[in-house]
Amino acid sequence: MWFFIILAILIVIYLATSIKIVRQSEVYIIERLGKFHKVADAGLTLIIPFVDHVRSIVSLKQQTLDIAPQDVITKDNVTITINTVVFYKVIEPAKAVYEIQSLKKGIEYLSVTSMRDLVGKMDLDSTFSSRDVINDKLRSMLDEAANKWGCTIERVEVQDINPPPDIRDAMEKQMNAERNKRAAILQAEGERQAAILKAQGEKEAAILQADAERESKIRRAAGDADAIRRVAEAKADEVKLVYSAMMKANPNQTLVQLKSLETLKDVANGDANKVFIPFDATASLAGLGALAEGVKDSKTNIHKKLEEN
16 A cells, blocks of 8 residues: 555656756756756656756847946046946857856956957047947957857947046037037028128129119110101101202292291201301302492492482
8 A cells, every 4th residue: 555655656756857848938958967968948848857957947038138337448548437238149058058157247257358458449539439339349249259158149239438527527518619619610601601692692783783774775875866866857858848849949049048048047046056057058148248238338329429419
């Protein structure tokens, strides 16, 4: 009776110790008699009690490792504090267990030394402006070293870069000065552009005004010339009509001279300061002068005769 009870208890213990259920995204490192035997994947796994032993449970998920803030000296001898986060993933569980005592400690120490080596070759301004470069180079350095540990470094992020308080104050003052400089440059550039645009506008306005005045003078001169031409044509037509009428009337020389004198009278009564007398008119005036002298002499002779009588 007791024999069967003890046998049943042994069977239960055997089954309990020999059956292992591995969860998803995990693997078991199983040793047999102290030597690596196999990697048990997710699911049901049977082992031999007291012969096989689960050495370690390794997670295949992507894991994060927060590196404590570290003091790093830059190339220009400025001490800054840098905090980083490393994202890694185990791809060969056996190496991660047997190649290094503690995978997390190894990645942490490697990250600190690589960071100091990398930042020590850069000046302070480069550390702030080249975070992406630091992340890529640090990831490459860590991945190359951690590959033999059976893991891959997928990403490295620099979280904080904190310079000393005095350096921070100097940087803030420099940034303020740079902002003021850019503001002054932008203001000067704006004023210059405004002055250029204003000058261009005034130039174009002056050109347009000059063109308008020139066009106005040209049109006014053309109008005056046209008016003079029309007046001249009208006068010419009038002269032609008068001459034609005179030719039809067949005037004698005395009538022509009298008409010339009448015309000369009208011209003399005009507003002109100078009067041009035609040659025919002067001849008429000379004839009239001679006639007047003859009449005057006749009157003198008549008076003499009357006195003698």
